[in-house]
Amino acid sequence: MKTVPEILKLAAGEMGDQCKACPVCDGKACRNRMPGPGAKGIGDVAIRNYDAWQKIRVNMDTLVAKGAIDTTFRVFGREYAMPLFVGPIGAVTLHYGKKLGDAEYNDILIPAAKKAGILAFTGDGVDATIMQRATKTIAAAGGCGIPTVKPWDTATVREKMALARSTGAPAIAMDIDAAGLPFIQNLDPPAGPMSVDELAEVVASAGVPFIVKGVMSAKVARKAKQAGAAAVIVSNHGGRVLDQCPATAEVLEEVVDAVGDSMTVFVDGGIRSGVDIFKALALGADGVLVCRPFAPMIYGAGEEGVLQLITKYRAELADTMLMCGARKLSDITRDMVRV
Numbered sequence: 611m612k613t614v615p616e617i618l619k620l621a622a623g624e625m626g627d628q629c630k631a632c633p634v635c636d637g638k639a640c641r642n643r644m645p646g647p648g649a650k651g652i653g654d655v656a657i658r659n660y661d662a663w664q665k666i667r668v669n670m671d672t673l674v675a676k677g678a679i680d681t682t683f684r685v686f687g688r689e690y691a692m693p694l695f696v697g698p699i700g701a702v703t704l705h706y707g708k709k710l711g712d713a714e715y716n717d718i719l720i721p722a723a724k725k726a727g728i729l730a731f732t733g734d735g736v737d738a739t740i741m742q743r744a745t746k747t748i749a750a751a752g753g754c755g756i757p758t759v760k761p762w763d764t765a766t767v768r769e770k771m772a773l774a775r776s777t778g779a780p781a782i783a784m785d786i787d788a789a790g791l792p793f794i795q796n797l798d799p800p801a802g803p804m805s806v807d808e809l810a811e812v813v814a815s816a817g818v819p820f821i822v823k824g825v826m827s828a829k830v831a832r833k834a835k836q837a838g839a840a841a842v843i844v845s846n847h848g849g850r851v852l853d854q855c856p857a858t859a860e861v862l863e864e865v866v867d868a869v870g871d872s873m874t875v876f877v878d879g880g881i882r883s884g885v886d887i888f889k890a891l892a893l894g895a896d897g898v899l900v901c902r903p904f905a906p907m908i909y910g911a912g913e914e915g916v917l918q919l920i921t922k923y924r925a926e927l928a929d930t931m932l933m934c935g936a937r938k939l940s941d942i943t944r945d946m947v948r949v
């Protein structure tokens with residue numbers, strides 16, 4: 611088996627002009643490259659996401675009873691190997707060059723994530739075939755994946771929700787912040803903001819728990835709750851939708867305090883290790899998404915790359931739990947980190 615650094619070397623030069631398959635995916639080399647994996651405007655929101663996790667320290671405590679470390683995670687009626695999902699990428703060719711299309715990317719990612727005992731989200735795009743193929747791949751994997759629909763006009767959302775429902779997925783997501791993406795603005799179908807009532811209709815049509823992705827404050831989390839969503843993802847779309855946002859680590863606790871007792875709270879943006887996953891859980895998240903780092907794994911080594919990165923994150927999470935006095939996820943508490 612190749613190591614993650616070896617796979618990154620294989621990916622370098624294979625990923626179009628914008629992604630450099632960096633040793634640490636910290637948003638610097640691709641900065642404001644969009645199309646590409648960068649961020650919007652001056653491009654520092656992705657960097658800020660990464661930096662914010664690095665400012666958080668973990669508190670060591672080895673004076674606890676011995677016991678096996680258990681990273682298993684239950685959500686939406688299923689059990690997973692760890693509280694990690696692979697984040698969605700839509701329009702793969704546009705951002706990472708011609709080597710892979712969305713269908714090929716998801717055909718590698720979805721079964722590989724399933725094999726590792728977790729789930730991957732799939733993305734959406736102006737090109738209708740992206741969602742059509744993504745939902746076929748999830749269905750073929752027995753519903754092991756989460757389709758993410760963009761906030762298009764009502765008719766398009768209805769069509770895409772029907773595709774999403776046909777997958778057998780345990781949940782369906784919507785990236786409500788997608789209207790800010792420079793490359794989908796003023797295109798057809800149009801994407802844009804929606805009212806709480808409009809969102810409530812989409813949530814009601816899902817038939818499975820609904821996840822609202824792109825929540826960056828207590829106020830918006832409460833609106834998602836009012837619309838009937840089961841979960842929120844604290845996310846600024848990796849800095850791709852609005853320049854000068856706060857980092858996700860900075861607003862996570864605010865969202866957890868507002869809705870954490872009644873909704874599942876996930877977070878993404880710059881999480882790059884099992885130690886970072888531990889920090890997010892200590893700040894109150896139920897689970898995390900990691901997105902960009904999986905792209906070079908897939909370009910460099912396909913299924914093996916996905917499996918290796920998940921294995922690495924799981925080992926790092928287990929090690930941090932061991933060293934901070936947690937045996938299972940519910941043992942991880944706020945006092946185990948220092949902000």
Ligand SMILES: Cc1cc2nc3c(=O)[nH]c(=O)nc-3n(C[C@H](O)[C@H](O)[C@H](O)COP(=O)(O)O)c2cc1C
Nearest residue numbers: 697698699700705733734785847848879880901902
């Ligand atoms: C090239 C690219 C495409 C993306 N496409 C989608 C998408 O279709 N739907 C979505 O909800 N998020 C999309 N995202 C956002 C990610 O899922 C995630 O929220 C963001 O990248 C932050 O996580 P990260 O720092 O781990 O990459 C995309 C991100 C990138 C870099």
